[in-house]
Amino acid sequence: MVSGDQAPEEKYPTSAAAAAATINPVLLALACCGNSGGLGYFLHGDEGAQQYRMDSQGQELIANAVMISGDGSLPSDDVEEGAAVSALSASSVLEGVTAEGDTALHAVACSGDGDNFLRSAEVIWKAKNLLFSQNNNGDTPLHCAARAGNSRMALHLIALARGEDGSDSNRVKAMLEMENKLMETALHDAVRIGNNDLVKMLMEEDSELACFPKGGTSALYIAVLTENTTIVETLYQTSHGNLSYSGPNGQNALHAAALRGPVLTGMLLEWKKGLSTQKDENGSTPLHFAAALLDDTNQVPQDNLSLHSEEANPAKRKGQTPLCFSVSLLRRSRQRSVCWQLLNANPAELYQPDCHGMYPIHVAASMGATGNVIMFAKKYPSSAGLRDSNGRTFLHIAVQKKKRGLVDFASKNHSLRWVLNMRDNGGDTALHLAVQAGSLTIFCALFGNRHVDMNVTNKKGQTPLDISRFMIPPEMFYNQNSEAHIRRALTMVGARSGASRQDHFEESYNKLHRASKDRGSDTENVKDTTQNLCIGSVLIATVTFGATFALPGGYVSDDHANGGTPTLAGRYAFDAFMMANMLAFICSSIATVGFMFSGASMVNLASRKFHMRSSVYFMATSVTSLTAAFALGVYMVLAPVAYKTAVAMCVMSPSILLWKNVDYWKRWALLPRPFYARKGLSWTLKQFGSLIIQSTLTEFWPFMLIFCWAAYART
Known part of the structure; x- marks a missing residue:
């Protein structure tokens, strides 16, 4: 048996050795259940059974194990087959580990922190000191207890490390400062799960614990990243300000705070303003991080945008333009702005480039953080002219992005x-x-x-x-x-x-x-366009061909004069319908023939392009004519019995044509203001007037032919 005074230097075996020693399943079951009586009997035999009372669960586990062996012994992979319980070496049995490298003490530490688990940890500790043993990830039992949030277990492990007389503080300090393969102590795990009581307890045991690791991610950085203000304050107060601010990739806690809001940023700046000048491995300062925030200064706090607030009332703006109004709201929200805090703390960082030559104003521009750019340019106008390594200003970057x-x-x-x-x-x-x-x-x-x-x-x-x-x-x-x-x-x-x-x-x-x-991009374009549009032109030709012989209103019966002729013939709407249907059929047929030529590989490319362009135009014209034919056909049938419905459908039908040209007019609608600024009102009206007339004639000439013919046919 190993005494409780074992030195911390005796550590858990290497992973290669650990792989050869698998933990006894009965031992693991007893440890995970926190069965101190069963563990006492398993490790110390009758002596342990007398010291620790074994409950029914432990008795059942032990009894089943003995029954399986069949000879009154406990099964073990570590000792000779059939060895008696009393002859088992507790130290040898406790060298077994799980696939993750966890010892029995690891299993107890992460399973609970009730009285039974605390006694179980003590039973294992008395048999073999595993306080400093590390699993495959480098975690000690204290890491496991902290990660599970088992505060009482963590305190108990510390007490065991201190020894029976409570004087071995060096062992406690050594255990608390042990790092796993991620270079993290148990304090990091306590911070990550947000257990402030556990953090406070660990810091009270070792006030220098927040200084570890020396070159990795600090506990404070994790607390800031998880936005746990309470733990951040606890770490600072219990360490008396002597703590590490470091983070990964050369960052510090202020880099993380810049991404988490003005409260944490203000706290860190108050404690250590010099953090604002430190760069990460990319040369970025905390101001670079804050400049990229889209929800910082360019989004005014919600309470400032309340519908009931005085500022949101247009009548209270006193003629302010939207831009001036936005700036005034930004001014009132500056104290909540991370960028504003960092800029006030160290204005020189606005002129500090990163490794790519980008200044904070460039970073803000690349993300479209307009509010941040406004603030930078307003407070330090010269920053607007800063250039990156490619000579670009913030405006160049905003345009490119x-x-x-x-x-x-x-x-x-x-x-x-x-x-x-x-x-x-x-x-x-x-x-x-x-x-x-x-x-x-x-x-x-x-x-x-x-x-x-x-x-x-x-x-x-x-x-x-x-x-x-x-x-x-x-x-x-x-x-x-x-x-x-x-x-x-x-x-x-x-x-x-x-x-x-x-x-x-x-x-x-x-x-x-x-x-x-x-x-061969030309050939591919012609081929793909032909395949897509030809389907549409064929469909329109089919519909219009069928409509020619299935006319609205039907036909006169054969026993009447002019039998077999359309019943609605001679009406203005009928003549217009027939002309519209004919135009749709002719234009779609021409488009179909053109698409056939443009899709033929034997035709030279120039001819294919010609047929493609002309077919696209005739295809668009057939859609216009088909729309007119549909509206006229509906009007002829419904007007005598439902005039308002007929008119409504005729009014709605042109929406097809409007949608067909919406992209065209949407783009042209962007140009009047620039044209007016460049050439004046008269020139702009003249240009757009001629554009509207030209576009109307090009798009709606079928309407002129349709309705003019219908009027002529009645003369």
Whole structure:
């Protein structure tokens, strides 16, 4: 038997040795159940049975084990077969471990902390000191007790380590400061489960425990990350301020606090303001972390947005613009802003780049944290011009990341006018990048500011107009895409090309798009489009063909004059219906034939493109005509008996055409404001007036033919 005075140096065997010694199942069962009497008998025989009273559960486990062996002995893999209970070596039996490397004391420590479990731990400890044994993960029994939240068991293990006379404080300190393979002590586990009483108890035993590990994740970092303010305060108070703030990857607790809110951030800044200057392995300070928060300053606290608050009442704003109103609300919410706290603690960190040369304002821009950018630029205006390692300002990054709200703010703010035309290392302005991004909304936000120069050349000699040309491929292309609208807008306001010969420009253009052309992208586009649209054109042709011989109202019976003719013939609506149906059939048939040619591989590519373009147009025209035919057919049938319903259906039918063109008008609707800013009201009205007339004629010419023919047919 090993005495309770065993030195801490005798530790659990290595994993290789542990793998050869499997814990006795009876011992494990007794340990997990906290059966101190059964453990006493199992480890110490009759002497143990006399010292610890064995209950019925322990008796049953022991009896079944003896019955299975059949010879009055306990089964064991560690001793000679058939050895008597009294002859078992307690020390040898307790060397057995589970598959995870847990000893019997580990099993007891994590199973409970009732009186029976405390006595069981003492029984095992008296047989063999396993307080310092570690499992495969490096956890001691104290780790297991703390992770399970067994406070009484943890305190009992500490008492056992202290010894019977209670004077061996060095053993207690050594056990408390033992780290597992994650470089964590039992304090880390207590913090992670949020057991403040256990944390306080461990810290009272060793006030320096919060300093461990020296180079890993501290208990304070975990407490901050789990947002447990109570434990954070406990760690600081019980350690008397002498604790580790370190975290993983070079971070400190303030990095974590920046992600968890202003309360924890304020506490840490009050205790140790110097944390705000420390960088992680990526060179990021806590301000970099806070700058990326979307729910920090750019989202005003809910109590400030209450419908009953004075600020939310439009009548109380006294003519403030939405931007000014937002800034005023942000000013009132600053004390709750993590960014504001960190910026006030150390303003110089706003000018501290990370390993990639990005400043906090760049990080905020990349995430679209408009409120943070507003705060940085308002408090330190020069920060708006900071450049990263690629020479980009926050506006360049906002454009590349397509953060429309931030681009809108920058383009409308007069104090940021000096940033609008700044160029990066490649000579590109924000407008260059907006054209490259192909985002019409981002482009219009910049294009609508007259101070944005649209003729600046980059280091390749390209203006935004040149780049817009590069963005349109030479192969099949939908002319209502954003890229096409951007180029059209620049051309309409008179944007200029760069200072390069046109033939050289064309060579560069062809070289850029040659790779996709060599891959046969034109052929694939024509093939895929033909397969998709041909189905629709065939369906429309089928429907209109059937409607020609199944006319609304039926036919005159054969025993009447003009038998077999349509009953509704001669009416205005009937003549219009027939013309609409005929146009839908003709246009869809032409589209079908065109799709047949465009899908034929034997036809050269130029001819296939021609048939494809014309077929798409006739396909769209057939939809317009079919819509008119449907509305007229319904009107003819319902008007005599349900006039209002007939009119309602006729009014609703054009919604098909409106939806067909919604994307077209949605894109054009973005351009009037930029055009007005660039060219004035008269020019804008003239351009859009001609656009509306042209689009109406192109889209609705079938209506003119349908209704004009119906009127002519009645003369």
